[in-house]
Amino acid sequence: MPVQLSPEQVWQVIEKELFAVLGMVTASGEARTVGIVYVVRERKLFIATGQDTWKARHVAANPHVSITIPIAKRIPIMPWIKIPAATITFSGIARLEPAQDAPPDLLRAVFRQAAQDAAMVAGSCLIEVTPEKDFVTYGVGVPLMRMRDPEQARGRAPTG
Secondary structure (H helix, E strand, O other): OOEEOOHHHHHHHHHHOOEEEEEEEOOOOOEEEEEEEEEEEOOEEEEEEEOOOHHHHHHHHOOEEEEEEEEOOOOOOOOOOOOOOEEEEEEEEEEEEEHHHOOHHHHHHHHHHHHHOHHHHHOEEEEEEEEEEEEEEEOOOOOHHHHHOHHHHEEEEEOO
8 A cells, every 4th residue: 555645744855855857858759867956945846057958948848847856765784785765756847947037045055156156147047846746756754674565665645
């Protein structure tokens, strides 16, 4: 039986992480993925990229994206034992925003020290991803031993 999680439980995990895989579709209909670093504000993910990057072009051509967030799992006293990562996956709608139009606190969160570089910010944009429908999880909110059984490790929660 799948684990029933609340949106708050899943958002707490998402906010603790910073790396995800962004899935997009090119203008010619080809699937593409890329690793990204994100920050969370008001239940949206924000990703920085250059205005001329293929990420920006693909999102502009098709705003339907997916996000998968891997969550490393380890046994503290036995780190050599390999355990699959837990994951949170969801679909969403992406929107491009020129970085210079973003609030200063968001720029500092996304760009860190580089937020002071006006030329870099001027050539960048933010991809804002709003999750839709449900979060699909694996290994979130379950003990490590239950992760061995996919039926017990799977979970689902509404995004909002």
